Amino acid sequence: MQKHILIVEDEPAIRDMLAYALRKGDYAPLLAADAREAQERIAERVPDLILLDWMLPGTSGLELARRWRRDALTRDIPIIMLTARGEENDRVGGLEAGVDDYVVKPFSARELLARIRAVLRRSRDDDDDGSVQVGALRIDGAAHRVFADLDGASHPIQMGPTEYRLLHFFMTHAERVYSRTQLLDHVWGGSVYVEERTVDVHIRRLRKTLEPHLLDAMVQTVRGAGYRFSASA
Template identity: 55%
Template sequence: MSRVLVVEDEAAIAELVALNLRHAGFDVEIAGDAETAVLAVNRVLPDLALLDWMLPGASGLQLARRWRGDPRTRELPLIMLTARSDEADKIAGLDAGADDYLTKPFSTKELLARIRAVLRRRAPDALDTAVEVGPLRLDPATHRVTFRDAQGWRELKVQPTEFRLLHYLMTHPERVHSRAQLLDKVWGDHVFIEERTVDVHIKRLREAMSTHPRLSECLETVRGAGYRLTQLQATASTAAR
């Protein structure tokens, strides 16, 4: 389930958008001003954000520029959703980093189509594309996991299931994934196994990562929610050496 942050100060519009998105299968959070939006993204990185232009505290353009300038949120898909329909405004929104620009009034079908299109474009280009998070690098083409320390790149030995699990976490960093979501994305929704299976493989993955001091700390347990791979801890541990 993709998570969408709706940044809109008009409560009626925000609730209407959220209702339609939830009916379409999205997990939705609403932020009524720029400060609340920043706190929401800092807490859990969404899969996409819908940004109004005029907001209390800061404009949608300012938020877009801020998120595009931060390595953690640089790839966050953004759609401007605003009443400003002039060509100059659209150009300004896209130049600020928005992936798409939709003007009010809009149809729900068009909004959903735009969201799905942006999410498709922002998905990994290919399953064999190498990904990096902090000091970790995973290359599906060679089926190798390596990490960087003071001596350079070193290989990390992981089993096939842990490799798939790490691959998914690394392509969706900073987000909290429930056990059910991980079962669906890593094992497949047609496989009927217990959720505690995820805990077993997370434990094995941590054991493999523990061969490097503090590396396993980037794989976090979020009590009552699931697991998250964060580059913040990993980067900090790299910098500490």
């Protein structure tokens, strides 16, 4: 089935170029020039992936990404940020807002399509994940949900798709230490486009989602080696 990709870009020429590249790649583009139009497109049809420009009129792409990650309807949709900002702090800011990847302008259609395929492949792999429990943390693979089983009750934990993949890998490989490079290979699929710093950003995001349930200490830093997931603090 053809994948639908929402393009949120205010420059008509760039928007048309992106739509053309997507059609050549056998994707169905949905077009929006700003946050309002993006919400309208999503209400009409939830896309399989979103290409989101950093600079938009009214609401920035960064704020829009944060908003979508808080919304039950959109929190699991992969987002690729389109940006002219190449500085590391800007890229980290996008990752911390919940985007799955970024493409720095100018970029080729070939690079864009490669990244889209990689992100969609990682998203599709999530659907094959089973259920697992370590300590008080539990993943319901069929429902694609995470719970903290505390005080005789199950408390849902909301997190983005990358944090979900990272947590699932940790929980199915508990008590073992993995370097950043190893985590990139296992969780991101060894994509050449992802930097090691990306792992640190998503580790921080994962810990932040676990912190309200006092479970963040399960994600442990092993100095000079990498990270480990353990039920014992």
